[in-house]
Amino acid sequence: MKMTGAEIFCESLRCEGVKTVFGLPGGVVLKIFDVLCQLKDIDLVLTRHEQGAAHMAEGYAKATGKAGVVLVTSGPGMTNIVTGLADAYMDSVPLVAFTGQVSTDLIGNDAFQEADNVGISRPCTKHNVLVKDVNELAQTIKEAFYIATSGRPGPVLVDIPKDVSIAKAEFKYPDKVNLRGYNPTVNGNKNQVKQAAEEIMKAKKPMIYVGGGAVFADAADDIRELAEITQIPVTMTLMGLGSFPGTHPLSLGMLGMHGGYWTNMAMHHADLLIAVGARFDDRVTGKLSEFCPEARVIHIDIDPTSIKKTFHAHIPIVGDVKAVLRD
Amino acid sequence: MDGNPAQIKALRAPWIKQIDEWKKAHPLKYKQDDKTIKPQFVIEKLYEFTKHNAIVATDVGQHQMFAAQYFKGSKPRTWLTSGGLGTMGFGFPAAIGAQIAFPDRLVVCITSEGSFQMNLQELVVAAERKLPVKIVVLNNGVHGMVRQWQDLFYEGRYSASILGKMPDYVKLADAYGIVGLRALKPREVESVLKQGLKHKGPVLMDIHTDPYENCYPMIPAGGAHHQMMLEDPPELKLSKKGGARKRKVDEGEGVLPA
Numbered sequence: 001m002k003m004t005g006a007e008i009f010c011e012s013l014r015c016e017g018v019k020t021v022f023g024l025p026g027g028v029v030l031k032i033f034d035v036l037c038q039l040k041d042i043d044l045v046l047t048r049h050e051q052g053a054a055h056m057a058e059g060y061a062k063a064t065g066k067a068g069v070v071l072v073t074s075g076p077g078m079t080n081i082v083t084g085l086a087d088a089y090m091d092s093v094p095l096v097a098f099t100g101q102v103s104t105d106l107i108g109n110d111a112f113q114e115a116d117n118v119g120i121s122r123p124c125t126k127h128n129v130l131v132k133d134v135n136e137l138a139q140t141i142k143e144a145f146y147i148a149t150s151g152r153p154g155p156v157l158v159d160i161p162k163d164v165s166i167a168k169a170e171f172k173y174p175d176k177v178n179l180r181g182y183n184p185t186v187n188g189n190k191n192q193v194k195q196a197a198e199e200i201m202k203a204k205k206p207m208i209y210v211g212g213g214a215v216f217a218d219a220a221d222d223i224r225e226l227a228e229i230t231q232i233p234v235t236m237t238l239m240g241l242g243s244f245p246g247t248h249p250l251s252l253g254m255l256g257m258h259g260g261y262w263t264n265m266a267m268h269h270a271d272l273l274i275a276v277g278a279r280f281d282d283r284v285t286g287k288l289s290e291f292c293p294e295a296r297v298i299h300i301d302i303d304p305t306s307i308k309k310t311f312h313a314h315i316p317i318v319g320d321v322k323a324v325l326r327d
Numbered sequence: 328m329d330g331n332p333a334q335i336k337a338l339r340a341p342w343i344k345q346i347d348e349w350k351k352a353h354p355l356k357y358k359q360d361d362k363t364i365k366p367q368f369v370i371e372k373l374y375e376f377t378k379h380n381a382i383v384a385t386d387v388g389q390h391q392m393f394a395a396q397y398f399k400g401s402k403p404r405t406w407l408t409s410g411g412l413g414t415m416g417f418g419f420p421a422a423i424g425a426q427i428a429f430p431d432r433l434v435v436c437i438t439s440e441g442s443f444q445m446n447l448q449e450l451v452v453a454a455e456r457k458l459p460v461k462i463v464v465l466n467n468g469v470h471g472m473v474r475q476w477q478d479l480f481y482e483g484r485y486s487a488s489i490l491g492k493m494p495d496y497v498k499l500a501d502a503y504g505i506v507g508l509r510a511l512k513p514r515e516v517e518s519v520l521k522q523g524l525k526h527k528g529p530v531l532m533d534i535h536t537d538p539y540e541n542c543y544p545m546i547p548a549g550g551a552h553h554q555m556m557l558e559d560p561p562e563l564k565l566s567k568k569g570g571a572r573k574r575k576v577d578e579g580e581g582v583l584p585a
Contacts, residue, residue, distance in 0.1 A: 020427055045427060045456075048448040052420040055446065059421030060428045062407045063382055068424065083414055090411025201335075205342045212410065215403045229332070231339040233346060238395055242406040246399025252346065253399070257546045258392040262349035264544070264552040269345075281411065290551035 005134045005165040006035040009098070010042070012141040015173040018042060018069050020060060022053035026073020027113060028100035028162040036071075050077050054084020058093045065218070067148045070097040075113030078159075079120065086124040088155040091239060092212060094148040095155035096141075097125075103163040104132055117159045126154030134167040139174055146177045151184030152303035153216055184302055188319035193327045196274075196298045196315050203272035203296075206232045209255065212239030213277015213301060214321050220244065222325035223276060232274070235263050237284055240277070256284040267292055275299045277321045280311040300324045353544070353557055355396055363537040364513050366390055366465045370397040372520055373435065373463060381433045382407065382425050386418035386442030389471035392542045394437045416445025419462065423449060426458045433461070433524070440466040441490055447499070453529040454503040461523055462531045467538040468492050475541045478563055479556075496533035505529045 003011070009032055013021070022045045025033045036044055047053040050072045057068025072081055078099040088095040102111040118130050127147045131140050137160070144156040200206060208227055214220065220243045227234050227250050234244045235255040244251055252263040267273075273295040278284070285291040288310060299306075299313035300321050307316045317324055357367040370393050383398055384407040385391045391408060400406045407425060409417035422436035443464055453460050473488040500507025506526055510519040516534065523530040544555040 022424065043427070045452065047420070048451055049446065051416065052423075052446050052449040052452070055414075055417050055420035056424035056427070056449070056452075058417070059384055059407050059424030061424075062421070063404050063425035064428045065404060083412075083416075087409050087412040087414045087417060091409065204338065205345075206339075218403065220403045229335070231335050231343070233343065237410070238391075238408060239410040241395060241408075242400040242403045245401040247401060250343075251399075254395045255552075257548075258396065258542050258544065259546075260350070260355065260396070261353035261544050261555055261557060262346050264546065264555055265349045266346045268552040285552075286546045286554075287549055287551040290553075292552075 002168040003171045004168055005137055006031040008137050008171050010035050012138050016145050021069045021071050022056045023071035024050050026077050028074045031165040050080035051083055054081040057095055058088055061093050067094040067096050067145055073100040075115045078115055078117045085121055085155045089124045092153045094153035096144050096148050097157045099159050101159045101161040104161045121157045125157045128157035130159040131164050134164050134169040142174045143177050185318050186320040186323050188317040188324035192317045205270050206272040207270040208232050208234045208274045209278055210240040210243050210276045211237045211278025214243040217320050217322040219322040222322055237278055270295045273297045279306045361513055366393050366536045369534050370394050374398045381435045384418045384422035384436045386438040387413045387415045389542050390439045390465040415442040420446050420449050422460050423452055426460050436462045438464055440464055441470045450503045454505050457528050460529050464533050465536045466533050467536045469538045496531055500531040507531045509533045511535050
């Protein structure tokens with residue numbers, strides 16, 4: 001049986017297990033909202049500003065670990081979520097934002113409430129796509145959720161023109177994705193892990209420096225185990241807080257610009273730094289040329305572009321921090 | 328990983344002892360008198376009353392840093408904050424999102440009047456869904472972190488950092504049909520927090536804090552980890568309160584009678 005794009009959209013959300021959508025309606029997404037309001041199992045949260053929807057979806061995603069879902073209209077609806085997208089991109093929050101777009105035959109005409117959603121969001125999304133054919137809608141949504149939640153998580157934007165939401169196609173939700181050129185590395189290189197273990201056993205003044213990546217990887221237990229077995233103090237970035245109990249005797253709290261005196265002094269004098277899902281942000285490192293001047297650096301991160309981006313790493317390990325720590 | 332636990336402990340002991348000495352030499356500190364509420368005091372009390380049960384969402388600025396310092400979270404996914412982008416206005420909607428995901432959990436939004444005003448239109452979502460979000464506004468009438476930098480690096484010229492005491496948050500809460508509470512003096516803090524946390528619906532707690540409290544330790548931009556400021560520099564202390572040429576916060580735009 002053929003379904004409209006709006007119905008395909010809603011069924012796809014169901015297949016992804018989406019329970020909550022944060023959004024605000026408008027002209028080009030009326031068809032989608034019309035179908036959505038008839039569903040009993042998806043809660044539509046009507047916000048009073050699209051930015052609110054984006055941050056609510058972020059809060060939802062951070063608290064649950066699942067992708068937060070946003071649905072807004074074209075033009076101002078989309079531009080109002082840009083701050084939320086940029087925020088989610090910086091902090092690696094899994095978000096899938098659906099934006100309405102004017103009908104495909106009007107794109108580029110300065111139509112009412114038209115904006116170049118894909119162009120505007122390109123530098124602040126992990127991936128974005130304009131759906132031009134209703135036959136590709138389900139596949140695109142499947143890929144959007146996969147990309148948002150896998151590897152280093154982040155926001156994905158799917159732009160749906162009005163005519164695509166009305167057009168009909170056969171619905172079949174794909175059960176897997178196969179994306180050429182996107183295959184996050186999960187397991188760390190065994191040799192590198194072995195080298196890291198040797199360094200850890202030798203070090204006299206080691207520090208574990210944990211970032212938000214550890215939260216997304218659900219690696220809290222593994223970090224605790226590592227710290228307790230090796231008796232290494234743990235400091236966390238602003239994003240990493242919660243990944244190691246703040247009351248633990250080995251916890252040094254937050255580091256960086258407003259970190260504890262003891263924490264930053266320890267960083268300055270450390271001889272080994274084990275960075276776990278952290279990205280050496282400037283608010284963390286301060287003056288880079290004088291950051292951890294005495295330390296050998298082990299950097300574990302799922303995102304290879306984060307490694308050696310701002311600071312050198314003697315032993316880089318690309319992989320899921322949970323999987324690597326388990327090794 | 329193998330290795331003898333006793334051996335490892337012995338290897339690390341001097342290091343852990345050294346860190347402990349640093350900690351004893353310069354712990355986090357603030358002075359709470361009986362006149363002006365210190366933001367750190369509110370956060371410590373909030374932590375004491377909620378312990379490890381709360382999901383905490385913060386906004387961006389001084390209150391966020393104080394919360395990061397004093398709120399010792401123990402579980403992942405209970406600390407929701409905007410890090411990289413530093414988005415003021417993030418905290419309150421994020422708290423709503425978390426509360427919708429976990430209707431039965433305690434969700435606290437630690438914010439300030441500067442950040443909160445950037446997305447307070449979403450109060451209606453909390454109100455109409457009766458989401459029991461506890462909003463704690465550390466209301467100091469200034470963009471605290473901007474004011475701090477202006478005191479430290481711009482000779483106390485408060486360019487565009489004074490917000491005044493508008494709006495009246497208790498009346499605002501009332502306009503949305505939710506409970507609003509206010510603390511003006513240190514002795515009122517505990518009862519307001521306790522009352523607010525106990526209430527079953529959404530609550531907006533307006534807590535008036537010291538506009539001149541600065542967040543330390545602080546590594547000034549471009550400084551290294553061992554070059555921290557631990558307290559107000561002498562010239563700032565001498566200039567009574569705030570900067571040398573400071574304008575009093577109460578003289579700001581939109582002042583309401585206390």
